[in-house]
Amino acid sequence: MIEVYSWPTPNGHKVHIMLEECGLPYRVIPVDIGAGAQFEPAFLAISPNNKIPAIQDSEGPDGRPISLFESGAILLYLAGKTGRFLPADTAGKYEVLQWLMFQMGSVGPMLGQAHHFRIYAPEKIAYAIERYSKEAQRLYGVIDKRLAMSRYIGGPAYSIADMAIFPWLRSWKNQGVQMSDYPHLKGWFDEIAARPAVQRGVAVLETQRKPLMDDKAREMLFGDTQYRRH
Template identity: 80%
Template sequence: MIEVYSWATPNGHKVHIMLEECGLPYRVHAVDIGAGDQFAPEFLAISPNNKIPAIVDPDGPDGRPISMFESGAILLYLAAKTGKFLPADVRGKFEVLQWLMFQMGSVGPMLGQAHHFRLYAPEKIPYAIERYTNEAKRLYGVMNRQIARHRYIAGDEYTIADIAIFPWLRSWKNQGIDWNDYPHLKGWFDEIAARPAVQRGVEVLADRRKPLVDDKARETLFGTTQYRAR
């Protein structure tokens, strides 16, 4: 039984979806990031960057427990463990890995900044809003062109690249996106959203998440709490 420490965010949902797609048994432990659960010593012991998700697999690759943090690394670990959603051939593997890195290095950070400045920042900064909204549109354009040539993000097979990217696009409206501008990507999005495992994955902890409307939650996520020495 894999122990999953997570919350209902795009990065959390990546791992929830992967576990559902692989059919692995898992147990979820809610880490309420608005309440500061991510700073608890027991969580920092498995996720030193105080970010969700993290997992503990009691049946690690050498028969001993292993803990993992960083959602992209967890996807790679689960793909290796199950032999699913990552091609075995070298060329196919690296085609997937480059798009996984695209998500980790661009889609997640840039769309996260778009969310922050469009929704959560205490003051509206036009330059920042325009900067990250335009970057979101650029990234959607990159993916739309890729999907115009292939059924899935990294080619013609469903892989961890699709699993990594999909949760971040669920908040397209908050990113200033008009789906009419990205018809190929919209078709891909609808196909992924219809997968039963994806539908189950995005429901994990969804009933626990609350809008970030109170000052304490905002300070915990975006204020000085993040920068205290631990």
């Protein structure tokens, strides 16, 4: 059984979607990041960077338990465990991996900054809002251009690259983006959103998501607590 320590965020949804697509049995353990659960010693023992998601698989390599943090690493692990959603041939595998790294290095961090400065920052800083909104638009353009040439982001087949990127684009309205400006991306987005496993994946913990941020959540996510040694 795989235990998933998670919360309904884009990075959490990546792993929920992969588990649903693979049909693996799993149990979700909520980690309320707005309440500071990510700083609990038991969670830090498997996720030292205090970020969700993390997993513990009681049936890991050679039948031994394994724990993992970082959503990209978890996707790769699950692809290896099941032999699905990552091409077996070398060229195809690296085509997918480069787009997975694109999500991890660009899409997630930059769209996260767009969310922060457009929605969560206590001060509305015009320079930051413009800088990250434009970067969001640039990244959408990169993806749109790719999808003009390829049915899926990682190549001809649906893969972990699609699962990694899709959840981050669900909040396009909060990123200063007009989805209609990117027709190839929009067609892909609608197709992925219609997949039953994707719909189940993004519904995980959905009822626990808090749309408004109170002072405690702001402190847990962005305040001094984040920077203390735990």
